[in-house]
Amino acid sequence: MRKKIFFLILSIFFILSPGLVLAADNNSLALTITPPLMKLNLGPGESLATAIKVVNNNNYPVTVYAKAADFADDGTGKIKFLNNGNLPSTPANANTYLSQWISLSQDKLDLPPFQTGTFAFSIAVPTSSTPGGHYAAILIGTNPPEQAGKGAEIKVSSYLSSLILLRVSGDIQEIGAVREFTFAPRVYPGGTGAFRIRFANSGNVDLAPVGDIKVFDMFGRPKGDIPVNETSDQTGNILPASTRTWDNLKWSDDNFFLLNRYRAELSLSYGEQAKQTEFSTFFFWGVNWKWLIIVVGGLLLLLALLIIFVRFYVRSSVRSLEKQFKAAEAARKKTEKKKNISAAINSEEKKIIDLRKK
Numbered sequence: 001m002r003k004k005i006f007f008l009i010l011s012i013f014f015i016l017s018p019g020l021v022l023a024a025d026n027n028s029l030a031l032t033i034t035p036p037l038m039k040l041n042l043g044p045g046e047s048l049a050t051a052i053k054v055v056n057n058n059n060y061p062v063t064v065y066a067k068a069a070d071f072a073d074d075g076t077g078k079i080k081f082l083n084n085g086n087l088p089s090t091p092a093n094a095n096t097y098l099s100q101w102i103s104l105s106q107d108k109l110d111l112p113p114f115q116t117g118t119f120a121f122s123i124a125v126p127t128s129s130t131p132g133g134h135y136a137a138i139l140i141g142t143n144p145p146e147q148a149g150k151g152a153e154i155k156v157s158s159y160l161s162s163l164i165l166l167r168v169s170g171d172i173q174e175i176g177a178v179r180e181f182t183f184a185p186r187v188y189p190g191g192t193g194a195f196r197i198r199f200a201n202s203g204n205v206d207l208a209p210v211g212d213i214k215v216f217d218m219f220g221r222p223k224g225d226i227p228v229n230e231t232s233d234q235t236g237n238i239l240p241a242s243t244r245t246w247d248n249l250k251w252s253d254d255n256f257f258l259l260n261r262y263r264a265e266l267s268l269s270y271g272e273q274a275k276q277t278e279f280s281t282f283f284f285w286g287v288n289w290k291w292l293i294i295v296v297g298g299l300l301l302l303l304a305l306l307i308i309f310v311r312f313y314v315r316s317s318v319r320s321l322e323k324q325f326k327a328a329e330a331a332r333k334k335t336e337k338k339k340n341i342s343a344a345i346n347s348e349e350k351k352i353i354d355l356r357k358k
Contacts, residue, residue, distance in 0.1 A: 030057040031064070033140055033160045043169040045127040051120040052138055052162045056111035063110050066119045067145040068102040070136045071163075073242035079137075095128050098136035098166055107145065123166065131170025132204030133240055137161040165237060167205050174271040175203035179243065181266050181280040183251075188286040190258050195249040197228065199268065199278075201238040208237045209278070211268035215251060218261045224251050228268060258288035 032055040042048060056062045070087060074080040087093050087100065094100045105120040119138065139159040180198035201207045208229065215224040226249050229236040238244045253260075266280040 029060075029062055029142075031055065031062070031140070031160055032057060033162055035162060037163045037165070039165045039167075040123070041167045041169065042123065042125045044125055044129050044131075047122060047124040049120070049122045051118045052140075053116055053118050054109065054111065054140055054160070055116045056113060059113045061110060061112050062142065063108065064117075064140050064142055065144050066104055066107050066109070067139050068099040068104065068121075068136050069139055070097045070099045070134075072135065073239045095126055096130055096134070098123070098134035098164060101125055101129075101134075102136060102138075102164075104138075123164075125166075125168055129168050131168050131172060133206045134166045134168060135164065135206070135239060136166075137163050165206055172205055172273055173203040174205060174207060174273060174276065176201050176207050176209060176238070176268075176270050176276070176278060178266065178268065178278045178280045180245075181264075181282050183264060183282055183284045186284055188253070188258075188262070188284060190253070190256070190286070190288045190290075192250050192252045194247065195226065195251060195264065195266075195282075196245070196247040197249065197266065197268075198243055198245050199238060200243045201240055204240050206237040206239050207270045209268040209270040210236075211266065211277075213249065213251070214265045214267075216263045216265070218263075223253055223262065226251055228266070253286060256288060257291055258286045259292065260286040262286055 034053050034055075038050070040048060054064055070082045071079045072082060082097070087097050089100060101123050103122050103124070105122075109117040109119060111117045119140075121138065137159075139161055141159045177200050178197065179200045180196060182196045183193055184196065185193060195213055199207075199209055210230055211228050212230075213224075213226040213228060214222065215226075217223050228246060228249065236244075253262075262284050264282045264284070266282070267277060269275055269277045
């Protein structure tokens with residue numbers, strides 16, 4: 001009985017190792033395919049002969065099958081095969097789809113244990129082909145093509161794939177734009193945050209934008225430089241009429257006393273014919289709530305103590321003034337009383353004197 005195979009899931013963003021390896025456990029097999037990605041440039045009427053290699057990393061023989069299938073972006077960043085990988089041979093398709101231009105020298109290969117086999121193929125571009133990007137994959141699996149694609153949609157996870165990105169010369173349109181540039185969280189409390197970028201390709205060839213994000217504080221001092229889509233293996237491509245998202249571009253500022261307004265400047269360059277650059281700027285606040293709560297709490301406590309002290313001082317002053325007023329009033333009344341008594345005595349003395357005169 002044929003042993004079950006577990007295959008790598010292929011991403012449209014082509015984040016691939018130098019050779020795709022099919023991992024194995026005790027009940028599965030391991031295969032390697034090289035190259036995983038080919039970027040080619042041809043003109044109408046031109047042709048090219050090339051090959052891919054498949055390595056059987058097992059201690060038993062394996063039979064593998066090959067077929068060419070066109071693919072596109074499904075709108076979510078994943079591969080979808082056109083017409084289940086079986087496009088009919090029509091004049092319209094013959095001028096547009098790369099799979100129609102690929103001729104495999106063989107579609108079946110018997111691999112002895114620990115041996116390498118080769119699938120040779122050629123690409124012949126029609127003279128009436130449409131200019132721009134054309135995309136197909138050489139799919140390697142253990143089921144014959146007529147069985148693998150029968151009655152169900154081809155699953156990328158069921159194959160090893162060597163991707164072919166072909167650019168046909170002519171009216172090449174390299175058009176890209178930054179659709180979104182943000183940072184989360186919008187109010188940065190410290191620790192690690194992440195930038196998010198959405199880049200749309202509305203041209204007719206694949207683009208591989210490369211650049212960076214430079215972060216500055218409110219005084220213009222640099223606070224970080226984050227590379228974007230910088231790869232050394234020709235990966236990170238965006239197909240025409242599709243959008244790619246980078247949402248894990250991490251950045252941090254370890255300043256505990258964080259209270260800042262940051263400026264992030266994005267710069268992405270793309271294009272092979274004419275280098276173009278897209279710019280975008282995003283502002284966000286950085287506030288470390290921990291120390292801010294401590295500072296604000298301390299100020300509030302100081303203000304509360306100040307209010308208590310002022311109230312105590314005012315009340316003490318009022319009580320002191322009341323005591324002074326009462327003491328002054330008592331003294332005034334005492335003085336008036338003495339004056340009244342003295343006046344009464346003087347009046348009586350005058351009366352006594354007058355009687356004596358009579």
